[in-house]
Amino acid sequence: MNRYLPVARQHFLAALASTSVVVKSICAAVLLLYLLSWAVDTVYVLGVTPGYLFPPNFWIWTLVTHAVVEQHFVDVAVSVGTVIAAGRLLEPLWGALELLIFFAVVNVSVGLLAGFSYLLTYVATFNLDYLFAVRVHGMLGFLGGVLVALKQTMGDLTVLRVPQVRLKVAPMLVLLALAVLRLTTLLESTAPLAAYGYGVLSGWVYLRFYQKHSRGRGDMSDHFAFASFFPEILQPVVGLVAGLVHSVLVKIKVCRKMVKRYDVGAPSSITISLPGTDPQDAERRRQLALKALNERLKRVEDQSAWPSMEDEEDEDEDEVRTDVPLLSGREATSPAGGASSSKSPAGQESSIISFEDAPSNS
Incomplete structure (x- = not known):
């Protein structure tokens, strides 16, 4: 495996070098805070803690910083890989500024929605662990948003051939995998699952209704509807519920009706x-x-x-014809001016008559 490390490092550096300063800055922040976490509890200071996010503490800066905080090397690799993939696949279509806006919108939304959901859970259970023991951090929320954006732009791309898996089903497959890991207690907390789910939701809402482009705002195409994230058997029911929710949001002026x-x-x-x-x-x-x-x-x-x-037969006939010598009229006539006989390569006589020296009748 050691022989593959230089090749992987070379590809990683080449991919990073081809990205913009936005992608390089985010990757540098992730790596720097990971090194800093060996000496300081960065997750406590920069991660989203529901009990500290809302008043009276109001740690509002954690909404911006929680995405670039990691404690394990595997999580750092996932975060950096997600940002580089977004820079290689989405930045050429959107531009560096739009990618930065998408990054900020998704991560701030993940912090707010996760903190508010844990606050409601505390209200229902009166368990203080949901307020002060939960830490929301990392790039899983942004990973969900990136997969939604890739579903929008290149959803028909085949990711796996056996079994055949297309990119448009990747967001829900990752969500299902995280849910299974949580049920098997391989994930110690529900925070990663909540962060990824809210990342998928916030990324879809932004791209569906609010993203500005040359044709206006949002993407109301059928292949990007909310029901398209679910299996075909559930799409009619999900589409009906999503339509009712959207109608309510339009009436209360949260969303506007798209044409x-x-x-x-x-x-x-x-x-x-x-x-x-x-x-x-x-x-x-x-x-x-x-x-x-x-x-x-x-x-x-x-x-x-x-x-x-x-064509080959025609070429062979041309070669045979060029091999036979052509005799002029002088060479073919006999000294008497009549007919002369010449032998062909096969040994057969052929009579060639020339009328060049024949006397004319006057």
Whole structure:
């Protein structure tokens, strides 16, 4: 295994070098705070503790710092890998500033939602451990948001071939894996599960309703609906419940009703609003169609590269013809000016008649 470490380090440094200063800064903060955790309890000071987040303590800075705090090397590797993956896959599409906004929105939302949920749990159970023994920290919340963003941009990408697993089901598969780990007590706390779940939720809400882009705000395409995160058998029920919740949020002015628009490429600049269509969904289908067309054209070119048998036969006939010497009229005539006989390579006589010196009838 030691022989693979230099190769892995080389790939890691190459991937890190190709990212922006935002990604490099976040990775540096994670590594620096991990080294600092050997001397100071960074999770207590910089992680989200529900009892200290709300008044009278109000440790508001932990909403920003909890994501870059780790205590174990494996967690550091997961955090750095998540940030680099976001920089390589999402930053070229969004830009460094939008990636930083997404990072801040998801992590602040995870801290608030997790702290508030543990506060409600304390109200229901009166157990002080939910207020002061729980520490929410790490990049699992941002990992959930990144997987949601990758589902939006490249959901049809195949992650595993046997069994076939596509990227669009990755957010819920990771959530299911964390739930199983918690049920088997391999996870000591519910904080990682809660952080990842709230990361998925906050990432989807931001990308669905609030992210600004050239076509407006949000993504109302059908393939990015909330029901698409669940198995097909549950999608009708989840879609109905999600529609009711969204209608309530629209009425209380938390969300605004989105209009789906489809831009028709025509000589005149006309924008037609059609139900159930979206430019991002159409663009995704267009890219898939172009990819399939390019693959078919490549296969046709590979097949046409083989020479045909007819061309080979024509080339052989041309070679035979060039091997037979051509005689001019002078060389073919006899001294008497009549016919002369010449032997072919096969030994047969052939008569060649020349009328060049024949007397004309006057």
